[in-house]
Amino acid sequence: MNTFPRFVLHAQFLSKFSTLSRSSASFLLSNHKRTYCAVALSLSTKSAEETLVVVGGGAAGVYGAIRAKTIAPDLKVLVIEKGKPLSKVKISGGGRCNVTNGHCSDNVVLAGKYPRGNKELRGLFFNMHGPIDTMSWFLDHGVELKTEMDGRVFPASDSSSTIIECLLSEAKKRGVIVQTGKTVTSASTTADAKFTIKVEKRTVDFVEFVEADYLMIASGSSEQGYKLAAQLGHSIVKPVPSLFTFKIDDFQLVELSGVTFPKVRAKLKLETVLKSKPEHTQVGPMLVTHWGFSGPVILRLSAWGARDLSDTDYKGSLLVDFVPDLHVEDLKTQLIQHKNKFSKQKVINSFPSEFGLVKRFWRYILERQESTGDLLWASASNNLLTSIASHLKNCTFNVKGKGQFKDEFVTAGGVPLSEVSLNTMQSRIQSHLFFAGEVLNIDGITGGFNFQNAWSGGYIAGTCIGKIATANSKERAV
Numbered sequence: 001m002n003t004f005p006r007f008v009l010h011a012q013f014l015s016k017f018s019t020l021s022r023s024s025a026s027f028l029l030s031n032h033k034r035t036y037c038a039v040a041l042s043l044s045t046k047s048a049e050e051t052l053v054v055v056g057g058g059a060a061g062v063y064g065a066i067r068a069k070t071i072a073p074d075l076k077v078l079v080i081e082k083g084k085p086l087s088k089v090k091i092s093g094g095g096r097c098n099v100t101n102g103h104c105s106d107n108v109v110l111a112g113k114y115p116r117g118n119k120e121l122r123g124l125f126f127n128m129h130g131p132i133d134t135m136s137w138f139l140d141h142g143v144e145l146k147t148e149m150d151g152r153v154f155p156a157s158d159s160s161s162t163i164i165e166c167l168l169s170e171a172k173k174r175g176v177i178v179q180t181g182k183t184v185t186s187a188s189t190t191a192d193a194k195f196t197i198k199v200e201k202r203t204v205d206f207v208e209f210v211e212a213d214y215l216m217i218a219s220g221s222s223e224q225g226y227k228l229a230a231q232l233g234h235s236i237v238k239p240v241p242s243l244f245t246f247k248i249d250d251f252q253l254v255e256l257s258g259v260t261f262p263k264v265r266a267k268l269k270l271e272t273v274l275k276s277k278p279e280h281t282q283v284g285p286m287l288v289t290h291w292g293f294s295g296p297v298i299l300r301l302s303a304w305g306a307r308d309l310s311d312t313d314y315k316g317s318l319l320v321d322f323v324p325d326l327h328v329e330d331l332k333t334q335l336i337q338h339k340n341k342f343s344k345q346k347v348i349n350s351f352p353s354e355f356g357l358v359k360r361f362w363r364y365i366l367e368r369q370e371s372t373g374d375l376l377w378a379s380a381s382n383n384l385l386t387s388i389a390s391h392l393k394n395c396t397f398n399v400k401g402k403g404q405f406k407d408e409f410v411t412a413g414g415v416p417l418s419e420v421s422l423n424t425m426q427s428r429i430q431s432h433l434f435f436a437g438e439v440l441n442i443d444g445i446t447g448g449f450n451f452q453n454a455w456s457g458g459y460i461a462g463t464c465i466g467k468i469a470t471a472n473s474k475e476r477a478v
Helices: 011-017 059-071 087-095 107-111 131-140 162-176 224-229 249-257 296-304 306-311 328-341 359-368 382-393 450-478
Strands: 025-031 034-040 050-054 078-079 146-147 152-155 177-180 183-189 195-201 206-212 213-215 237-242 244-247 262-267 280-288 292-294 316-323 395-402 410-414 433-435
Touching: 034 087, 050 059, 050 206, 050 224, 050 262, 050 306, 059 078, 059 146, 059 162, 059 213, 059 450, 078 146, 087 162, 131 146, 131 450, 146 237, 152 162, 195 213, 213 224, 224 410, 237 296, 249 359, 262 296, 280 296, 292 296, 292 395, 296 306, 296 395, 328 382, 382 395, 433 450
Parallel strands: 034 206, 050 078, 050 213, 078 177, 213 433
Antiparallel strands: 025 034, 146 152, 183 195, 195 206, 237 410, 244 292, 244 395, 262 280, 262 316, 280 292, 316 395
16 A cells, blocks of 8 residues: 655554554644644655645546546545535536536637636647547546537536546546545645645644645635645735626516526626726526526626626626517517507507517516506507617616526636646646646636636646656656
8 A cells, every 4th residue: 555655644644544664753743732743754765756735626636636646656646625525516517517518629719718718728728638538538437428409518317426426436546545624724845845735624623734746726716725826926816706697676577587588699888897898798598587687698798797797896787689680670660560460459468479578578678668558559659669679679787786606606816827837737936836727717608618627727737747757756766
């Protein structure tokens, strides 16, 4: 069984994963009620094998750990996770896990799905490990996948447990050690260019110190990762929420809760944003909720406008075109034709079928015109028809806040991409320090793109670490 290197603390951990030689030294320090343990292991050739510590047991961390261990089997790999491993994988996609997106074979198009990172990711990032590579990896490891109409890729089982079991099984098979219930609270470098990592277990009054040759921070959007990055010399772009729903100031929308629009064009206008900045516009499905709007078009708007919305305290105007495929003049013509054909019917009870609207929403539009329920089409004025057409093409709503997207919470911000080499995921500031996943200032729109960032980043980081460790191992063997 592998001995865990150099600096491993906590007696239970040692009894489980290592056997000390007689030449080993140990010491115990006491500081008030908190217990500190450190055991320095034997520096024999075998125990001198290098160590990788991965902070975060999410998609990027576990995938990266597996990749590093696959390339460098003698590398000791420890994943430290404060909660349950792959917890975000478990809840994503409504519990189905949206693994990636299968409709973006062009890497430039794929990079365009990332509000933060769309320019930087056009390089080798997805060439080294893109959606097709991700799907191939899971297929090779026994996971059957399916691609839905919009490109989202899910396990055929429709259960995120399939993905979790696959990853944890492969990690165990490769010899990756996963420890849960522990938090890495600090990291520093030593005189011999290694990392000293402080690990705490919150449920008991205990501290561990682990020495590692490589450190991968893949802790998602938690404050933990940002703090560690800062301790090791990195700056942090202020994190703000991305992928959220809009709260709308309109009590009448409550009656429309549950209504879905297959295709709208929505434009976000924020008064405090510089006029030189382009307005955020998206086209796609939209859903009315009891608090406002949701659906793909809103989530994409929230992602692209995340930082601007944060700066405006999530207040602004949303302009919605409910019939984007029809010109306003065509709407007027169809309304006039409908008026002539159904002159004896009440306006509230009928409307052109070409609009593709539900009756509840038609009544909502009429209420915004303050039209009476008894008005007949024959009595509908041209001004009313013009106003209806105008509202269908350019209906304004006041955004008063944000809600949270229940299936996926993403953060914009983190370690700047300028401080990391995306070809290796290695820090440009600290050697042998790597980043992967959402701890970086990368975030994608909904549809499997955030997980793809995790898979790609973890794979690239694990590949680089594994190659360096393998080369170092060969040098020691000479």
